[in-house]
Amino acid sequence: MSETVPVCCTACGRRHRYTAPSYPCACGAPVAPALDPRGAATAVTHRAWDEEWIGVRCAACGVESRWPRPELGCPCGTVLCVAVDRTAAGRSGRTPGSRVPAHRAVPIRTARDAVTAAVLYLRGLGHRDVRRADQRPVSGIGLAAPGIVVQVDPAVGPASARDVECLWLTAMAESASCVHFSLAGHTEEARARADLLGVALFVLDPTGVPRPANASAVALDATAD
Structure with missing residues (x-):
């Protein structure tokens, strides 16, 4: 199951609850980035392709894939990069051997x-x-x-x-x-x-x-x- 952590906006101080999105591994198991509940969010001030992605390891098959880094948009207009625990393995909501469709869609807003x-x-x-x-x-x-x-x-x-x-x-x-x-x-x-x-x-x-x-x-x- 995707985890939820508190996130504080660096611009206006507003507090949010952020749930990590899950993505489908090639093996079919959903994976989600491990968030750092003690880490501070940072404001996104510029975009660089290499910085847009993070490695997430599947707990079911062990394969690491690159997925979009966790971000949260605050109503004040600030986009926040949510802290990730890079020492933790990817999370999986299914056991090894289970299968979900490989083409998990993501709603398109941007x-x-x-x-x-x-x-x-x-x-x-x-x-x-x-x-x-x-x-x-x-x-x-x-x-x-x-x-x-x-x-x-x-x-x-x-x-x-x-x-x-x-x-x-x-x-x-x-x-x-x-x-x-x-x-x-x-x-x-x-x-x-x-x-x-x-x-x-x-x-x-x-x-x-x-x-x-x-x-x-x-x-x-x-x-x-």
């Missing part, structure tokens, strides 16, 4: 949630080492894993044919396959271009579930655990 949903899905496809792409896309957030390049577009408007073409060109340079996730879907021209180039298109619904939007995505989805 661009960061959209990235998390995409990472969860990619891990379910067998891509464990998902990282920030070296080459930044024209729009959205670029991710990469061995053999695949990904673009996550959290924009309110549908992705364009240019987005699809740029992703495909990046994939060709890396000799990799490519996947495009969008919150607002894709234009008709983008879908037509994706079908021609073999780019898998997914639409992320508000619950965080990726929905295949073309034949390439359907075929890819069929390979999921």
Whole structure:
């Protein structure tokens, strides 16, 4: 079960109760970061990709994966980084051998949630080492894993044919396959271009579930655990 700790806002002094989120390990067991009830929260003043993730070890299978660091938004507008006990093992609410669906969705409220949903899905496809792409896309957030390049577009408007073409060109340079996730879907021209180039298109619904939007995505989805 995820643990709950008291968190004090560094800006306004307001006190909160924070419950650690749980995520699905590749083995199927839920894991959650171990929080430090005696640690002080710190205000997030800047964003750096390497600092956005922490290692969490699964108590069921022992595998350590990287998940978003625990954060809490205070009503005063301050975003707080919750203290983590880095010496503790990951928590699991299930016993070894039990199984839950590999694709545990996370509700999408921010661009960061959209990235998390995409990472969860990619891990379910067998891509464990998902990282920030070296080459930044024209729009959205670029991710990469061995053999695949990904673009996550959290924009309110549908992705364009240019987005699809740029992703495909990046994939060709890396000799990799490519996947495009969008919150607002894709234009008709983008879908037509994706079908021609073999780019898998997914639409992320508000619950965080990726929905295949073309034949390439359907075929890819069929390979999921």
